Amino acid sequence: MREHVGTGAPGGIAAGSQWQRALGDVVAGAARFSLWSLLGSKEIRQRYRRSRLGPLWVTLSMGVTVGALGFVYGALFGQPLEAYLPFLAAGFVVWGLISGLVLDGTKAFTDSDGMILQLAAPLSVHVYRVVWSNLLIFAHNIVVFLIVAAWFGVLPGWHVLYAVAGVAIVLLNGVWLGLFLGTVCARFRDVPQIVASVVQILFFITPILWRPEMLPDRALFLGLNPFYHFVELVRAPLLGGVPEATTLAVVALVTLGGWLVTLMAFARYRWRIAYWV
Amino acid sequence: MARIDLDGVSVTFPIYDSRRRSLKNRLIAAGTGGRIEYRTASETDIEALADVSFALADGARVGLVGHNGAGKSTLLRVLAGIYAPCSGTIHVQGHIAPLFDISLGIDPEASGYENILIRGLFLGLSRREVKAKTEEIAEFTELGSFLDLPVRTYSTGMQLRLAFAVATAIDPEILLIDEGIAAGDAAFLEKANARLRAFASKASIIVLASHANQLIREICDSAILLEQGRVLMRGPVEEVLAAYEARRSK
Numbered sequence: 001m002r003e004h005v006g007t008g009a010p011g012g013i014a015a016g017s018q019w020q021r022a023l024g025d026v027v028a029g030a031a032r033f034s035l036w037s038l039l040g041s042k043e044i045r046q047r048y049r050r051s052r053l054g055p056l057w058v059t060l061s062m063g064v065t066v067g068a069l070g071f072v073y074g075a076l077f078g079q080p081l082e083a084y085l086p087f088l089a090a091g092f093v094v095w096g097l098i099s100g101l102v103l104d105g106t107k108a109f110t111d112s113d114g115m116i117l118q119l120a121a122p123l124s125v126h127v128y129r130v131v132w133s134n135l136l137i138f139a140h141n142i143v144v145f146l147i148v149a150a151w152f153g154v155l156p157g158w159h160v161l162y163a164v165a166g167v168a169i170v171l172l173n174g175v176w177l178g179l180f181l182g183t184v185c186a187r188f189r190d191v192p193q194i195v196a197s198v199v200q201i202l203f204f205i206t207p208i209l210w211r212p213e214m215l216p217d218r219a220l221f222l223g224l225n226p227f228y229h230f231v232e233l234v235r236a237p238l239l240g241g242v243p244e245a246t247t248l249a250v251v252a253l254v255t256l257g258g259w260l261v262t263l264m265a266f267a268r269y270r271w272r273i274a275y276w277v
Numbered sequence: 278m279a280r281i282d283l284d285g286v287s288v289t290f291p292i293y294d295s296r297r298r299s300l301k302n303r304l305i306a307a308g309t310g311g312r313i314e315y316r317t318a319s320e321t322d323i324e325a326l327a328d329v330s331f332a333l334a335d336g337a338r339v340g341l342v343g344h345n346g347a348g349k350s351t352l353l354r355v356l357a358g359i360y361a362p363c364s365g366t367i368h369v370q371g372h373i374a375p376l377f378d379i380s381l382g383i384d385p386e387a388s389g390y391e392n393i394l395i396r397g398l399f400l401g402l403s404r405r406e407v408k409a410k411t412e413e414i415a416e417f418t419e420l421g422s423f424l425d426l427p428v429r430t431y432s433t434g435m436q437l438r439l440a441f442a443v444a445t446a447i448d449p450e451i452l453l454i455d456e457g458i459a460a461g462d463a464a465f466l467e468k469a470n471a472r473l474r475a476f477a478s479k480a481s482i483i484v485l486a487s488h489a490n491q492l493i494r495e496i497c498d499s500a501i502l503l504e505q506g507r508v509l510m511r512g513p514v515e516e517v518l519a520a521y522e523a524r525r526s527k
Contacts (some may be wrong), residue, residue, distance in 0.1 A: 035398040046386045054356075118382035118397045119375060188300035251440035271361035274354075277289060 022267035026179070029124030036125050040132030058140040061119040066092055066144055073209050090144040090238040091208040094231050096141055097167070099199050100134040108182030112189045113277035124274055127178035127255035131171055138167070145238065154240065162237035170230055173255055176262040183269050186276040202227050226254050279371030279450040279481040281333040281356060286365035288326040288506075303403045325351040327506040328365070333482050340493035340514060341486040343494055344504035349486035353377065353453045353502065356484060371482065374400065374449030376441075383440055389424030389431075390415075396443040399475050410446045417442040417472070441469055452480040454488040497521055 023058070029036070048054045069092070070085040105127070109116065112126040112197045149155045156163065185191045207215070215222065222228050228245075229250040236243045243251075296302050326348045333339060341349045351498055354360045355367060357375045382399070383392055397407030415424055418438045420431075428436060454473075470492075477483055479498050487493055493500060493514060500517035502510040510520055 016355070034404050035395070038395060038398065042384075042387060042391065049386075114382045115399065117354070117359060118377055119396075120373070121399050121401075184300075187298075188303070189295075189298040191300050193298065274359050274361075 014199040018267040018270075019263070022263055022270050025122045025266070025270060026124045026175075026263075028247060029076075029122035029128055032122065032125050032128075035121070036128040037132050039125075039129040041136060043129070043133045044136050045147060055136075056141055056227075058137055059143050062093065062096070062141045063144045063147070066148070069209065072185065077210065077214065079211075081176060082154075084150055086145070086154050087211065088147050088209065089148040090235045091231055093138065093141045093145050094170075095203065095206070095208050095232075095233045097134060097138040099203065099232055100137060101131065101177055102181065102199055103192075103196060104130040105174065105178035105181040106195050108178045109186045109273055109277055110182075110189075116277050118272055123270060124175075124179060127175055127182060130178050130182075131174045134174065135171060137166075147199070149238075156238050158238050159237040159240055159242070162242060163234050166234035166237060166243070169233060169251060169255065173230070173258060176255075176258045179266050180258070180262040183265060183273060186273050187269075206231060226250055230254075279335055280369070281331075281371075281451070281482060281484075282366075282368040283355075284330050284366050286326055286329045286355060286362040287324070288321045288348075288355060288357055288360055288369055290325055290364050292321040292323055325506050326355065326362070326509060329506075329508055330365075331501070331508065331511065333484070335481045338477070338483045338497045338499070339485070340497035340500040340517075341484060341503060342488075342490075342493065342500055342517060343509075344525070347503040348506040349503055350377070350455055351506075352494055353386045353455055353484065353486055356451075357453055369451070371450035372401075372447075372452045373453060374444065375453045376444045377455040379452070383428055384398075385429035386427055388427055389418070389439055390421060392428055392439060393443050393446075397446070400447050401415070408499075414442045414446050419467075432501060440447075441472075445472055451482045452476065452484070454483070454487070456489065495519070503521075 044058075048057050053060065066085070070081065070088050073079075073088070074081050074084040106178045108127045108130045109123065112129075115121070115124070116123065146155070150253055181191070181195065185195075202225075205221075206225055207222065208231065212222055212228075219250055223246065229247040232247045232253055233243050236247075304321055329348075329352065341352060343349055350361065353375070354377070355362055356369065357373055357377075358369065359375075382396070384395065387395065390411065393411055394404070395406050397410065398404070402410075415421075418424070418435075420435060420439065423431065423435065424439075428439065431439070474496070483496060485493060485496055496512050499512065500514045501508055502517050502521050504524070
């Protein structure tokens with residue numbers, strides 16, 4: 001905040017400098033780690049402040065959900081529990097991270113309207129806050145998978161490093177998602193509801209409750225679902241495998257494309273966000 | 278060295294009703310060539326600032342006067358870098374401390390101490406710098422052990438103390454003050470004014486928007502009269518205030 005130079009609207013100032021400012025915002029925001037990590041952790045702590053168990057509730061409710069779903073759907077699909085439950089736990093926890101990033105991303109700016117109108121900090125700070133709080137929730141949830149995996153003796157071993165890298169890539173995508181959706185949703189207030197419905201549908205058509213092999217003649221349907229690939233990116237190594245080449249290719253494509261589109265949109269509309277919230 | 282340059286700055290607010298806030302309606306309108314959505318009014322825009330130009334150098338103490346809605350708060354937000362102008366350019370050099378609507382950006386669920394830390398970090402201080410100032414801030418607020426409780430348990434006056442103390446805890450080169458801070462009980466107000474004066478003597482540029490003419494007379498050496506987003510007059514405090522009074526009584 002040492003110095004700021006005002007933008008004219010697009011056209012008033014060369015488009016190149018809008019790009020620089022958008023990129024500068026993303027970089028400067030990242031550097032404010034102590035701020036957004038505090039905001040993110042505070043959000044989680046507050047949600048559970050008045051309960052005795054605290055954030056352990058996150059873990060517990062995930063455990064109960066996975067247990068109940070595993071019990072019902074395992075029987076429904078005629079799957080042996082020792083194979084199905086780790087699969088379900090891994091997929092469900094990873095899905096929780098991805099859908100959380102999408103859903104919270106839509107509210108990244110509108111939830112922080114007070115701060116945005118009061119203090120001129122990089123706007124991306126509010127997106128990093130969302131990403132950080134979702135990482136914290138994920139850290140609580142992954143415990144459920146580890147317990148299940150340990151119980152059935154299928155702990156991932158050194159493959160866990162691939163899973164860590166996978167989570168990092170998911171978070172990297174979470175940042176552009178938050179910037180993009182946060183901006184759109186600041187302008188159009190019905191988008192969060194639309195996104196929520198879509199995420200709900202995606203949960204059922206993405207193989208989390210069911211295995212991809214159960215749907216042999218719909219390979220294209222799966223292959224075109226980017227969410228499937230992002231789940232696989234983390235789930236496959238958690239279950240002791242490696243993600244397929246197609247998965248890696250799709251993830252790389254979505255990451256690059258998403259960032260490109262987002263930076264273009266952010267460069268154009270970033271200055272408008274304060275007007276919209 | 279602090280400096281502010283505004284050249285032909287205009288700010289226009291798009292006013293959206295709930296219908297224009299909706300993407301669904303937007304898509305339906307586009308898909309049907311606008312036949313379904315009955316356009317009652319074309320885009321409504323409010324011009325909050327129009328072609329504002331001025332330059333402030335080191336030592337400037339400027340009061341902004343004008344009716345409600347004249348553009349004082351918008352101008353302060355432009356100076357703070359929150360609103361980018363729709364046209365025109367602004368160049369600001371120096372560390373800015375905004376002192377606006379004080380309840381904004383205070384988290385009611387967080388404790389007083391947490392709010393001090395968050396606000397400090399937002400203003401660009403490091404964790405260590407905030408820690409070093411916390412004691413002084415706590416002392417000024419006179420809130421004692423209340424600072425461990427969530428801010429929603431505070432009375433309005435207590436919230437004001439906290440927000441004011443935090444906002445004035447940094448040493449800015451440019452100080453932007455909105456009128457909202459002039460509330461609170463008399464004893465606190467006196468203390469706040471004293472702090473504001475001490476604060477003001479350190480800052481190299483001050484822009485103060487206020488209805489309290491006394492405060493402007495005390496702190497500022499020149500004033501700007503805004504009306505409907507335009508600079509109507511700029512000059513010595515007494516002349517501008519007299520012109521403002523004259524227009525108001527008309």
